[in-house]
Amino acid sequence: MKDRLREKLRDFSQIPPLPESVNSVLVAIRDPRVSAKDITEMIAHDVSMSSKLLKVVNSAYYGYRGKITSVTHAIVILGFNTVKNLILGLSMYSLLEKLKSTPEFDVKSFWVHCVGVACASKVIALEMGRKDKEELFTYGLMHDIGKLAMLALAPDLFLSLVRESKQRGIPFYQIEIEREVLPHTSIGYDLFVYWKMPEELIEVVGYHHDQDLIARKDNVRWVYWADQLIRTMGIGDGGDGNVITLDLEGVMGTEWERIKEKVSQELEKAQVFIEFLRGM
Ligand SMILES: [Fe+2]
Ligand SMILES: [Fe+2]
Incomplete structure (x- = not known):
């Protein structure tokens, strides 16, 4: 019984996977051969990810209310590391949304x-x-x-x-x-x-x-x-x-x-x- 439960708790194929686009951005971020420009484009092409990102960067949290208009702009102002962390954070939604x-x-x-x-x-x-x-x-x-x-x-x-x-x-x-x-x-x-x-x-x-x-x-x-x-x-x-x-x-x-x-x-x-x- 316990063993079966353990197996169940490790069967991650049953968890809604990260959206493909989130996954490829996360992989690209870790790959030193992929340039910041390429990653910016990957994010910009994903409407859902880039709109969430722009919503956060224009919120009171960063204090740039309404001034950041594109993913490139966000990276220039906030730095690559911050944007990377935001994407990591946003990846949680894929799981939360299903529960x-x-x-x-x-x-x-x-x-x-x-x-x-x-x-x-x-x-x-x-x-x-x-x-x-x-x-x-x-x-x-x-x-x-x-x-x-x-x-x-x-x-x-x-x-x-x-x-x-x-x-x-x-x-x-x-x-x-x-x-x-x-x-x-x-x-x-x-x-x-x-x-x-x-x-x-x-x-x-x-x-x-x-x-x-x-x-x-x-x-x-x-x-x-x-x-x-x-x-x-x-x-x-x-x-x-x-x-x-x-x-x-x-x-x-x-x-x-x-x-x-x-x-x-x-x-x-x-x-x-x-x-x-x-x-x-
Ligand atoms: Fe805990
Ligand atoms: Fe906790």
Whole structure:
């Protein structure tokens, strides 16, 4: 029984694949032989991708309201790295769009959790003096992708874990351990290896509940803190009624309230990411 479930949770052919265009852009970005100009053209040719991209870059998030008119322009102004991260983030929609909410698990509240963790990861990275803060936004946005994959592959199992963790007030990952099921971190890790996502992103997805990696790796630790911060702020629903397992004042000291304030401001600007889900 358990083996069959494990197989099911690894059968990624059952997950809606990344749209072909997203996939080829992601592959091209990693290929040093493909020029920035070629990639720009690939994005520009995909109407759905380029319109989403232009919507984000013209939103309050970047502050260029209505001034960026083309993909080339976006890359010139924001840089290639930022645009790459945006495309990675937008690739999540292909999975989200296919999933349905149930009384115990609301896909939109979960997405709000993800956008919240993205903002908090970025703020924390900035506080720590990290320059590539956009990367942290993407890592935060996608940290719990394994939960969505689990919902897509084994909905009964996923919803029963959600129900139990909410009823007992115990974090989702602890219920996974108790029930000895393949955890969302492993599923997310395997899925992102399968989708050939960047290594650092895979690491965050796979280890954001692993205390050893949390202690050793900045990215993993910041996303873990961000997850806890967003829960404390009561933003969205991570699938377990936002149980908190870390004393944030203990790790952030007196800076804690100021950081919370910054996260709220960042989230305000990032509304465009949440709005994508409206009209679904
Ligand atoms: Fe998680
Ligand atoms: Fe989370």
